Amino acid sequence: MEPLLLFPDPPPPEVAQAIDRGGYPWKGVGSTQTAQGSEPIDGWAGAVVCADVDAEGAFALCRALRKRDVPLEPLLLVVRPEQLADLELREDLFDDVCLVPLRAGELDARIKHLFWRTGRGTRPELVEYGALVLNLETYQAALGGRPLDLTYMEYELLKFLATHPGKVFTRETLLSRVWGYEYYGGARTVDVHVRRLRAKLGEEQAHLIQTVRSVGYRFGQTRWGD
């Protein structure tokens, strides 16, 4: 795991101890310049900036970390209660705040939640497989940025397949899972929908849906098959 950036250097003992207890690697940084120089190859996992002593330096660092091409996230600010008022016009500089003196477990819980947020939190519900992206909220599909114009059943079928990559489904299974349990109709219907999906995926990506002879269909690559 990439390390957390901690300001200042050395950081307050209680903060460093709390982060150590959470098991996160970290590296102290004393100024904006050293932050650039000592940045890991894979970047920082996040930052914990203590503004309790050198408030000006802390805010300057936050600003610098945010103005980069890839703004650093998440950024947790540690301040004294009296400094809360100073945050009013600096909302864009941080993602969460923690007050000193720290309370047991609070810093750890906040870091956990921040990681969860930036990892999976507010993002729209997506189903992704390679260049294929299905947006479940907007009922839209795209392949390498190019939007796919799918009908309802095509979308549902592709969604089901893409959420179970590599697995083979019989036509009957697909009919019951995608069309509905009570569905009673010809199994060849699946074939036709697969054909149209392949056509819309384009010759390039048509192989994403593979035929497993005498069994059914499979979505996605197999590591040792093709």
Next chain:
Amino acid sequence: MEPLLLFPDPPPPEVAQAIDRGGYPWKGVGSTQTAQGSEPIDGWAGAVVCADVDAEGAFALCRALRKRDVPLEPLLLVVRPEQLADLELREDLFDDVCLVPLRAGELDARIKHLFWRTGRGTRPELVEYGALVLNLETYQAALGGRPLDLTYMEYELLKFLATHPGKVFTRETLLSRVWGYEYYGGARTVDVHVRRLRAKLGEEQAHLIQTVRSVGYRFGQTRWGD
């Protein structure tokens, strides 16, 4: 401004006082059921859920508020320090935490920051999407400066759609969210209102409301990246 939801009912005095000091309107809610029943037409501005006494009830409420078609945001959880460990597998239920006993100004600062993050609170009186502007205070709508003469339901429907651009809503969802939970009527009513909205938007902008066949309606263009 729409009120904040506060749990439980009545909320702890120190929490209620802190929110009053921030100048936010609020309404106490005692259970998941009453939360539905007493919800304002324009929805809640957010929620502050105190889990210090009735933790189970608080988490159940959070879950209910998040599982809706339009998840309630932002949601601030208030817990005792010993409860921090209970949050580990419930990261999706809240946006921020605050510990009791409260420290001066902390709750207020957190609510401010949450509103800033979610984009509401800063200017709740306007809803903008491209050339479309809805003035929530005066109940007026304009398209590229040209005022739109909308009826009440047309305005409400357009407002709801425009505040959730890109997302698809079924007719049933629109009926329950725009018309009200207890509404019982034909789903085709939505179609007619959509038609009139499209007509008033003009041929140029009629595409702002898109039909998603077999699903419902969607407002605005796709947001793939941002």
Next chain:
DNA sequence: CGTCCTGTGAACGGAAGGTGAACGCCCCTT
């Protein structure tokens, strides 16, 4: 070579949504 199985093209039929109009309710005016 024969048989299964799947790909392919086309056609059918039904469902979903657009459209125009009418109904009924409420409120305002006279």
Next chain:
DNA sequence: AAGGGGCGTTCACCTTCCGTTCACAGGACG
């Protein structure tokens, strides 16, 4: 109290779309 206009709702009709089916051809496998 009667009349009328605005507005939300409902209905009937029609068009378009698309899911389904069929027949046939091509390919895999024994």
